[in-house]
Structure formats: C-alpha cells, structure tokens
Amino acid sequence: MEFGLSEDQTLLQETVRRFVAEQAPLDLIRKIAEGDAEAKQTIATGMDELGLNGVVIPEELGGAGLGMLDAVLVQECLGYGIVPSGFLANVVASSTLSSVDTGLAQAIAAGEARFGIALNDLVSRRDGAGLSAENGGLSGTSMMALSAEDATHLLVCDGEGNLHVCAPEDHQVLSTIDRTRVFVELKLSKAKSQMSVTDDRGALARACLLLAADSLGASQAMLDKAVEYAKERKQFGRVIGSFQAVKHLCAEMAAKIEPSRALIWHAAHALDMDEDEAQVMAFLAKAHMSEVATFVARTSTEVYGGMGFTDLVGLHYWFKRIGVNRQLLGSPAQLRQMAAVAQGLAAA
Amino acid sequence: MDLTLSPEYTAFRDHVAKLLEENAHLAPGPEDKGLKHPKRLAWQKFLIGEGLTARTIPKEYGGYGAEPDILKSRIIAEEFARSGVPRPLAGQGISMLVPTLLELGTPEQKEKYIRPTLHGEMIWCQGYSEPGAGSDLASLQTKAVEDGDDYVINGQKIWTSTARQADMIFCLVRTDPAAKKHHGITYILFPMDTPGIEVRPLVDMTGSANFNEVFFTDVRVPKSGVVFEPNKGWQVANATLTHERGMLGDPNATKARFVELVELMKRETVNGERLIDNPLLCDRLMALQAEVYAMQANGLRIMTSRLKRESVGLAGLVVKLQGCELNHQIAGLAIDALGELGVLYGDGEHLRSEGSWQWRYMYDLGLIIGGGTAQIQKNIIAERGLDMPREPKPAVRA
Ligand SMILES: Cc1cc2nc3c(=O)[nH]c(=O)nc-3n(C[C@H](O)[C@H](O)[C@H](O)COP(=O)(O)OP(=O)(O)OC[C@H]3O[C@@H](n4cnc5c(N)ncnc54)[C@H](O)[C@@H]3O)c2cc1C
Numbered sequence: 001m002e003f004g005l006s007e008d009q010t011l012l013q014e015t016v017r018r019f020v021a022e023q024a025p026l027d028l029i030r031k032i033a034e035g036d037a038e039a040k041q042t043i044a045t046g047m048d049e050l051g052l053n054g055v056v057i058p059e060e061l062g063g064a065g066l067g068m069l070d071a072v073l074v075q076e077c078l079g080y081g082i083v084p085s086g087f088l089a090n091v092v093a094s095s096t097l098s099s100v101d102t103g104l105a106q107a108i109a110a111g112e113a114r115f116g117i118a119l120n121d122l123v124s125r126r127d128g129a130g131l132s133a134e135n136g137g138l139s140g141t142s143m144m145a146l147s148a149e150d151a152t153h154l155l156v157c158d159g160e161g162n163l164h165v166c167a168p169e170d171h172q173v174l175s176t177i178d179r180t181r182v183f184v185e186l187k188l189s190k191a192k193s194q195m196s197v198t199d200d201r202g203a204l205a206r207a208c209l210l211l212a213a214d215s216l217g218a219s220q221a222m223l224d225k226a227v228e229y230a231k232e233r234k235q236f237g238r239v240i241g242s243f244q245a246v247k248h249l250c251a252e253m254a255a256k257i258e259p260s261r262a263l264i265w266h267a268a269h270a271l272d273m274d275e276d277e278a279q280v281m282a283f284l285a286k287a288h289m290s291e292v293a294t295f296v297a298r299t300s301t302e303v304y305g306g307m308g309f310t311d312l313v314g315l316h317y318w319f320k321r322i323g324v325n326r327q328l329l330g331s332p333a334q335l336r337q338m339a340a341v342a343q344g345l346a347a348a
Numbered sequence: 349m350d351l352t353l354s355p356e357y358t359a360f361r362d363h364v365a366k367l368l369e370e371n372a373h374l375a376p377g378p379e380d381k382g383l384k385h386p387k388r389l390a391w392q393k394f395l396i397g398e399g400l401t402a403r404t405i406p407k408e409y410g411g412y413g414a415e416p417d418i419l420k421s422r423i424i425a426e427e428f429a430r431s432g433v434p435r436p437l438a439g440q441g442i443s444m445l446v447p448t449l450l451e452l453g454t455p456e457q458k459e460k461y462i463r464p465t466l467h468g469e470m471i472w473c474q475g476y477s478e479p480g481a482g483s484d485l486a487s488l489q490t491k492a493v494e495d496g497d498d499y500v501i502n503g504q505k506i507w508t509s510t511a512r513q514a515d516m517i518f519c520l521v522r523t524d525p526a527a528k529k530h531h532g533i534t535y536i537l538f539p540m541d542t543p544g545i546e547v548r549p550l551v552d553m554t555g556s557a558n559f560n561e562v563f564f565t566d567v568r569v570p571k572s573g574v575v576f577e578p579n580k581g582w583q584v585a586n587a588t589l590t591h592e593r594g595m596l597g598d599p600n601a602t603k604a605r606f607v608e609l610v611e612l613m614k615r616e617t618v619n620g621e622r623l624i625d626n627p628l629l630c631d632r633l634m635a636l637q638a639e640v641y642a643m644q645a646n647g648l649r650i651m652t653s654r655l656k657r658e659s660v661g662l663a664g665l666v667v668k669l670q671g672c673e674l675n676h677q678i679a680g681l682a683i684d685a686l687g688e689l690g691v692l693y694g695d696g697e698h699l700r701s702e703g704s705w706q707w708r709y710m711y712d713l714g715l716i717i718g719g720g721t722a723q724i725q726k727n728i729i730a731e732r733g734l735d736m737p738r739e740p741k742p743a744v745r746a
Contacts, residue, residue, distance in 0.1 A: 124618045124687050143698070144688040175694035177706050183691075185698070235484040243739070245723040298676075298713055301553075305482050305721060306507045309552050309714040316553030316710075323683075323709075324691045331684050333628045 003262070005073070012066075013073045019046055020081035026314050029082055033179035033317070043085055053090040054109030061102055062109035063094070067272035068206065072213040072264055079217025082321045084181045088210045089117040089147035093155045096163060096203045101195060104153070104165070116148025116168065118156045118186050122204050123330040123338075125159075133158040137190035138166055144328060146207075149173065149182040153194075155203070156186065163203060164193040178320040205282035206271065208329055212264050212282075212289035215325045216257070218318045219293045222300035223253045225315065229304055240303075249299050256292040263288060280339045287335035290326040297322045357419055364427045367398055375434040378702060383439070383471050383513050392437045392468045400424055401436030402466045405450070410463030418651040425600035432607060435600075439510065441465040441472030443595040445518050445537075448588045452576045457537070461516070473540070474592075475505040475519035475562060476585065482507075483724050485520070486529045486582060490564060492521035492536070494571075499523070499536065501544075501567040507718070511547045511560040514540045518588070524579050535581035535588075538569035554710045555693075590664075592719045597671025599643040605675065605708070606640045609633065609682050612701065616686065623685045632681050639674050643667075662733040669725040672716045679709035 005013070023046045031039040047053065055071050057063020064070070071091045078085055090108055093115035098105040107113035120143050121130045131140040138156065148154060154166050169191050171184040227250050230241030240246045267281035297319045301308035308315050330338065340346035353361065374394060376387040395401045396412055403421065405411025414420070428435045446465055449458055464470035481488040490503025501521055511517070517540055524532030540547070544567035549557035576584045613623040613633065623629050646663050653660045682705040683690035693703045716722050730736040 120688050126689070127617050127620070144691075172696075174692060174698070175696045176691045177693040177710075178691070234480075235482060236487075237484075243723070245726065249723075294680075298716075301713060302717060302722060305717055306477065306714075309710075309717055311551040311553065319553065319710075323706075327683065327686075327688050327691045329688075331687060333684070334687075337628070 003266075005069075005265075009070060009073060012070055013077065015050065016052070016074050016077040017080070019050060020077050020083055024081045024083045026317070029084075029180055029317060030314065032084055040084065043083055047085055047087065048111045051109075052087055053111065053114075054094070056091055056095045057098055057105050057109045061098065061106045063098075063105070067268070068095070068209065069265060069268040069272055072209060072268040075210045075213040076217035076220075076261075076264075079214035079321065080221045082180055082218060082221070082317050086114050086116075086147040086151070088207065088214070089115045089151070089155075091210060092117050092119075092203050092207045093153070093165075095206055096155065096197060096199055097165070097195075100197060101165075113152050114147070114150065116145055116151030116154045116184075116186075117203075117207065118142035118145035118148060118154060119163075119204055119207055120144050120329060121159070122157050122161060122201065123334055131156055131158050131186075131188060133160070133162065133164060133193060133196070137192050138164055138188045139190055140188060142186040142188075144174065144183050145171070145186045146181075146183065146328075148184050148186060154186065156188070161198075161201075163197045163199050165195045166191040166193055176324060178317075178324040180317060180321070181324070183324075201279055204329065205279040208286035208335065209264065209267055209271065209282040211325045211328055212260075212286040213268075215289050215293035215322050216260055216264055218321045218325075219253070219257050219260075219289075219296040222296050222315065222318050222322075223250065223257060225313075225318075226250055226253070226300035226303040229307075233305075233307075246303060249303055253296045253299055256295060260285075260289050260292050277343075280342050283330070283335040283339040283342070286330065287332040287339070290322075290332045290335075293322040294326060353419070353423075357423065360420055361423045361427065364400065364424055365431065367400070368427055368431045368433045372431070372433045377434075383510070384468065388437065389468045391434065392466075395436045396466060400428075402442075405446070405462065405466065409450075409458055410466045416655060418648070418655055421651065422648060426603075429600045429603035429607060432604065435604065437468045438595065439468075439471060440474045440518075440592075441470065441516070442468075444474065444588045444591045445472050447591045448518075448575065448584060451587055452584055454575075456572070457575065461537070470516060471510060471514045472516050472518060473508050473511040473514035473562075474588075475508055475511075475517045477507045478504060479506050483721060485585070486533065488520055488522060488533065490519075490521050491525070492523050492534060494523070495568070497571055498568050499534075499571060501564045501569060503564050505562040505564075507550070507559050508547075508562045509559045511540065511562050512549060512557075516540060517562075518575070520581050520585055523581075527579065530582045532579055533581035533585070534578045535575045535584035536569065537573040537575060538567070542567050542569055544568070552710075552714065554707055554714075558711070558714075589720065596715055596719050597643070597667035597669075599640065599647040599671060602643060602671060602674055602678070603640055605678050606637065608701070609636075609678055609685075612682060612705075613685055616700070618687060629681070629685050632684075636674070636678055636681060639670075639677075643671055643674060646670075662729065665725075665729045665733045668720065669722055669729070672712060673722070676709065676712040676716060679705050679712055683709055 024043055028039050054063035055066050059065035094105050094108045129141050131138050131142050151168055154168050156164050170187040174183045176183055230246050231239055233240045264285050267285040270278035270281050307313055341348045375391050380387045399412040399414055402411040403414050404416045407413035446462055478488050492499040492501045518537050520533050522532050523534040544565045546563040548561045550559050551557050616623045649663050650660050686700055689698055692699045693706045731738050
C-alpha cells in the first residue's frame, strides 16, 4: 500500500504549477475579470500546448491516457492561480464520452471540440427552469452552465437525469461575484440531441470532485498568502505572525486543508478504480471542501486585516472563486444528503 | 425581571406601529441613493419629529428631547425591525460623533454640529486608521503642529469610510511626539474642504469604493476643533470606539435582516418546495434565530445597566464580536439557501434581493475586521472582561 503521487504525477503537478505561476499572474487574471478576451485566450492556448484538455482521454484517441487523480492535480493548480479555463468542463465531458463517442473524445484531445457543461439541474431545479427532452429535441433553460460561453458542444441533462450532447444555441451571460469566470444561463429550443447517455451521476461526481480540487487549490493559495503577510506586517512593534491569535488562525486553516487534500486524492483514486463508494466520496469531498474553503476564505482575509478587504491585494478573487464553487452543483447540505441516499442511509 | 408591558407601553407600541405603517410610503427606497437624498433627509426629519430617533437628545441640539426610557427605545427599535420600514439614518456622525460630543464636546461644538448631523445634513468621516496604525491605533503618525490659533496637519489616513461624501472629519492626530504613544494624541474636528486635503477612493471586495485614503498636506485648522483637551485624544477616541462597537453589533439591525431572510425563504422555491420547508435550512434558520434573540436580550441587559449607571461588563464587550459574526452568518445562510442563484451579483433577471446578500456577506466580513478586528475584540474580552494577563508588551515602542 502506498498513498501518494507517482513520479509522473509529481512532474505533471510541477509543470502545471509552473505554467500557472508564469503564464497566469494576478495581473492577467485581473485583465480577464475586466473582460479582456486576448488575456483569456493566452491561457487557453497555453493549456492546449500542454495538452491538458485531453488528460483523461485514452492515448489511442490522442489524449494523455491519465485518470481523475491526474485531472484533480491539474485542477488544484488552476484553483491555486484562480485560472479561468475550460478544463473542468472538458474533463467531465471527455470522461463521460470517451467510451461512447470516440470521435468527440478525439476532437477534445485535438483541441477542436470545447465543451460547456450544464448539470446543475441534476441537483436542484427551480420553478420554470430546467431542460426537457421531447421528440422535437431539448428545450428549456439551465442555470450556471460552465464554460458554455464559447463552447462548440454542450453536455446537458434533462429532467429524467439523462445526459445529452447538443450544439450551443442561445445563452445569457450571468453577472456573478466571480468576474474571472463566465457563467451562463442556457436557452435551448428544440436543440437536437446528438447523443444521449444514461450515466447514473458519474459526470456529476466528477464535476463535483474537480470543483473540490479547485477550491482546495484556492484555499492553499489563500493560506500561503496569509502566512506570508503575517510574517511581514507589523503592529505593536512586532510582526503580526508572532501573535498567537494570528498563528492559530493560520494553523487552523492548515489543519483543515491538509486532510482535505488527502480526501480529494483518495476520492479521485476511487473514481479511477471504479470503487463502489467513489460517488459518495466525491459528493462528500465537495461538501467538506466547500466548508473548509469558506472558512479559509474568511479567515485568511481576516489575517490581512483591512488590506484583505480591499482590491489592492486581490485576495477577494480567491474569496469569490471559493464562494461560487460552493454554490455550484450542490450546496454542502445537498451533497451530504445525496451521499446519505447513495449509501442507502436516507430515503431518496 | 419584568418584561410585560403596562397599558401605557402597549399604547405606545400601537402608536409607533401605526405611525410606521401609515407613513411607510414616505420612507426612502433602495433607489433613493446618495447620503443626502431629499427623501432620506425628509424621512429623518419626520422620525425625529415623532421621537422615533434621536429621542433622548435635547431639543436645543435638534433632538426630540424625551426622558430616557429604555422600554420605549426598545419598542421603537423592535417596531422598525418587525415592520421592515427603513430605519433612521445612522452614519459615523450620528452613531459615534454625536454621543461623543454630548459627553465631551464644548457648548459651541454641541450647538454647531449636533443638529445638522442628526438631520443628515452634515456627513462625517472617521480619520483614525493609518497604513501603519490599524489594530495598533495609538501608533498613529499624522502630525499636527501648533501655529498661533491653528494646527497645521501633515500625514495620511487610510480605510476612511465615506470620506468623499463627508463634510467634516473627526480625526486623531499626534500633537506631542515626545510623549508616550497614548498621551500625545489629539481628537480634532475640521471641514473636509479645508485646503490641503486629498481623498483617493479605495475599491474593496464588494466592487465599489466604500472607503478611501486621505492625504493631508499643510492642512491648517483652528484649535477650536479640539474635542475635550489637547493630548487627551486617546480617551475621547475610546469613548467613540465604544459607540462604534455598539453600532456595529446593533441587535435590532440584525433582527431586521433576519426578518428579511425569513421572507426570502418563504418566497423562494426549489424542486417545487419552499426553502423554509427544507428541514436542514430551517434548522440553520432557527439556530440563527436563537442567536438573534440572545443578542436582543443582551442588548436589553446592557440598556438597563447603562440606565442604572452600572458597569456593563462582559455583556457589552461581546457585542461587536458576536453581532458582526451573526450578521455574516445570516447572509451566509441566505446565499446557501439561494443555491446556485446565491452567487449572482450586479444585475440580471434572476438576481434576488438586488444581490444584497452577497454584498452583505462581504461587507459584514469587512466589519468583522473594521472597528477593531475579531482577534483584538477577543483580547479585550479576555483582558478586560475576564481579567486575564495582558498580551506581552511590544519589544519596541512604535
Ligand atoms: C469595512 C471597513 C471600514 C473601515 N472604516 C474605517 C473608518 O471609517 N475610519 C478608520 O479610521 N478606519 C476604518 N477602518 C479600519 C479598521 O479600523 C482597521 O482595518 C482595523 O482596525 C484593523 O487594522 P489593520 O487593517 O491595519 O489590520 P492589522 O492591524 O494589520 O491586523 C492584521 C491582523 O493582525 C491581527 N492582530 C493585530 N494586532 C494583534 C494583536 N495584538 N493580537 C492579536 N492579533 C492581532 C489582526 O486581528 C488581523 O488579523 C475600516 C476597516 C474596514 C475593513
């Protein structure tokens, strides 16, 4: 038994970490938040060059042939740098489609197909919202679709929980707290379902786990920044990091983050191994990581004092990344409920 | 302990409820922006005239001039919270400076400033914090040098809320650099349009510039602006800080938000079910309601002690810490309850409550930090409230 990363995985992690540090500094992220399309493209191009979108696609289809654990490592790095990208949507789509549509998987690996995903209705459906599949095609609306704004294909769900691939039609960009990423409300009217898959929540579990990994990375970044600041900022003639109150804030964050990382890696491995409890772990991982990240977001801001509340240090971009991830694809309570149901511990 | 209302008070409560209900249409709405919007000023004037705010402040200073009566104050605050009718104005001038002046101001200062401040015609900002002096406020460096009947001020303030809209500033300056850090500070009032003042907005995480940097270059202000005595500013500032912390943890403001949250959860449905019918959300709501009740009751206790001129003790020391945290949690529940719609902000057809829950969630975090951080509050509770040994003294004098 060995719980840890392989040499290749460490290498992958380092590559992506370097890419994020060098190619996606906060200045660039700020530009993206202000709507600079070129800045956004720089990142997409860089990720294509690294072949990241094909991470879970089998080698014979042009991908890297790796698994969810690898995808999770990449997503953690992206979260660390609050990098907006289509990675999550492409990984979820390609792991759902690799076995059923080799052509599409190949297109994703080659960078020719870019997916948007809209799975929110699998978790909660508001009055009048949601997509339904009828003879004529897919119709209705779906909230908070990810990476759908410039997608070539969409992976959506209908009211029965089936997944469909269709072409993008109309959408409305939503204004959220997180200006670095684009979220849309999809509007479909008899969109042709190019393919439908009964997937039994596998896609949802993967998306949840990747969101958890993203919040993990963002939390780690916030902790690192807080620790660094606490070693520099002086009050009462001392660095604030020498106050036990501040040390304990940082230690509590670390104490919550470390086991979360192990949980997320384990859940990813369980998905790769197709273990029975894999989905339960993925749902719980997102539920738990959301709680931890919410704590880290406010606590690291507190360590920064008034400075943390301003736009000057940009800490709020991480705060908002975490805030949005928490609400996407199920609140912690909803996911815990789903985990209980999946284990037969609670009635559906 | 007697919390029943005598007929006099039930009559008073009915009177207040009726006043608010009948005049709610006069109240400013969210669209009436701007601190001096005529509707806001008219509403304030109406409320003062009816004794629904500035109730115990003497008539000669523009208040309503009633005898202190904690039950009546409580009834008024509760009726505002219950009815959801917009509350009276409450800026740093009204909530912090006015009580300070009533306590320590000269007759001329009271005469000149209290009336327009209460009526919302004179906006104030608080010039305390500096880049190097936040939690360690007493290490502030902005210098004021005597010159005849004036002081000449040089230095910089930061995090100054509403400095751009303010007519006046209440400011802490160092007047005796040789004295120990707490003893060389003076509390002084002056107009924001005095030559030499530059205000630069600071954008915060909510996306707007709620506060500012303020730079002073050879700003000449008359000595008559000093409150209490020169070099006694630390005492005056502490009096103000007490009022600030009371304001930041005001349980009736919290109650009003709680009522809004309940309404939201009754209105909104997911998967065909009202949010309030979801047992998990309802449980969190009830847990918060218990805390709201606790903070309200704590507020009554504080009012009683103040009236009897007894020490308020721990009950007072915990208000800012607990109250600000509770506000943050209420906003957090609203966002969770709204699910994926909880992240919407700015504009759009799906936005709920104008995005105010997200705004509050962020701004309330700011208030957990501002006005003395949560960690500093805990130090104070432990040292002053529980009489525990003080934190080790700093190695160097700042
Ligand atoms: C929304 C908002 C509005 C504000 N409005 C105003 C205003 O109108 N006027 C004004 O003058 N100021 C205002 N402030 C400033 C506010 O008072 C300061 O931000 C606050 O006092 C903290 O100071 P700081 O930001 O320098 O943080 P720091 O003092 O640098 O604190 C950084 C961290 O160190 C911790 N720390 C510091 N000292 C100790 C210690 N001894 N023991 C344990 N922990 C410690 C703090 O708790 C914090 O976590 C506002 C701030 C905010 C956020």
